[in-house]
Amino acid sequence: MQITFLGATETVTGSKYLIAHGEKKVLVDCGLFQGYKDLRLRNRDKFPVDPRSIDAVILTHAHIDHTGYLPLLVKNGFKGKIYSTPGTKALCSILLPDSGHLQEEEAKNVNRYGYSKHHPAFPLYTEEDARVALTLFEVVDFDTPYSLFDDFIFHFIRSGHIIGSAFVKIKQGDTTILFTGDIGRPHDPV
Numbered sequence: 691m692q693i694t695f696l697g698a699t700e701t702v703t704g705s706k707y708l709i710a711h712g713e714k715k716v717l718v719d720c721g722l723f724q725g726y727k728d729l730r731l732r733n734r735d736k737f738p739v740d741p742r743s744i745d746a747v748i749l750t751h752a753h754i755d756h757t758g759y760l761p762l763l764v765k766n767g768f769k770g771k772i773y774s775t776p777g778t779k780a781l782c783s784i785l786l787p788d789s790g791h792l793q794e795e796e797a798k799n800v801n802r803y804g805y806s807k808h809h810p811a812f813p814l815y816t817e818e819d820a821r822v823a824l825t826l827f828e829v830v831d832f833d834t835p836y837s838l839f840d841d842f843i844f845h846f847i848r849s850g851h852i853i854g855s856a857f858v859k860i861k862q863g864d865t866t867i868l869f870t871g872d873i874g875r876p877h878d879p880v
Contacts, residue, residue, distance in 0.1 A: 691862050696738055697721060701729055703755040707869065708739060711842050711862055715739065717747045718858055718869045720772075722758030722789075722814075733759065733814055742767040746838055749774040750871025751855035752781035758789050761815040764823040771828045773836070775846050777854020779827045786824060790817035832856065849873055 691711050697704030697719075704723035709716045723729040741763045749772065750756055760772065760782075774782065793813035800811040830836045835845045841863055846856035851872045858869040 691860075691865050691867070693867070694738075697723065697732075701725065703729065704732060704759075705750075705756045705871070706759065708744075709860070709867075711839075714839055714842065715744045716838065716842070716860075717744050717763075718860075719750055719756040719871065720747050720759045720763055721753070721755040724755055724758075733762070737763070737766060740767070742769065744768055744770060746770045747772045748844060748858050748860075748869075749778050749782075750849070750858055750869060751852055752778045752785055753852065753872070754785060754789055756871060757782055757786065761786060761790060761819040761823040764826060765815055765819050768826075770826070772823070772826045773828055773830050773844075775832060775854040775856050776829050777852075778856070779824075779829050779854070781852070781854060782827070783824055786820035787817045790815050790820040 691709060694708040694710070696706035696708055701723065703721060703725060705719040705721040707718040709718065723732040747760065747770065790813070794816055797811045797813040800806040830846060832846045832848055835843050837843050842860070844858055844860045847859055849855045849857050849871060851874045855871060857871065860867045
C-alpha cells in the first residue's frame with residue numbers, strides 16, 4: 691500500500707489522500723482548497739492523477755475542504771463509488787449543490803462586473819455537476835467492515851467532529867492505517 695498526499699500539505703484545506711493498492715486506487719477525502727487566492731487557484735490545476743483511474747473515494751466528513759472537489763472529479767471522468775456514512779451523505783446533499791450554486795453566482799458576478807482576467811469566467815463546477823456526483827454515493831454504517839476489493843477492508847469509526855464524521859480505518863493484509871479527517875469533541879455523541 692502506497693499513500694500519496696494530493697492536498698492538505700502546507701495548508702489545512704484541500705484534503706485528498708491517494709492510496710495505491712496494486713492496480714487499484716482509492717482516494718480518501720476529495721476537498722477544495724480554500725482561503726487566499728493562491729490556494730483557491732490550486733483547485734483549477736490539472737488533477738495529479740487521471741480521475742478515471744481512481745476506483746473509489748472514501749469520505750471522513752462533509753466539510754467542503756474534504757468533499758468540495760467531488761463534483762469536479764466526477765465531471766473529469768471519475769465513475770467509481772463514493773463511500774460515506776449516512777450523516778455525511780445527508781450533509782453533502784445540501785453542501786455540494788450549494789457550493790456549485792455559489793460558484794455559478796460568483797462567475798456570473800465576475801462576468802457582470804469584470805473583475806477577472808478570464809473572459810468569460812467559468813464556475814469550477816455547477817449545481818448540476820454536484821447533483822451528478824451525489825448519484826455515486828454509497829452509504830456504509832459506522833463500525834461495519836466493508837470490503838472494497840480482495841483484502842482491502844475499511845470501516846468508519848465515530849470521530850465526533852460533525853454529524854456523520856468518521857475516522858476511516860483501512861486494513862490490507864497485515865497493514866492498518868487510520869485516517870482521522872478532522873477530530874474533536876471526544877465526549878460529544880455527534
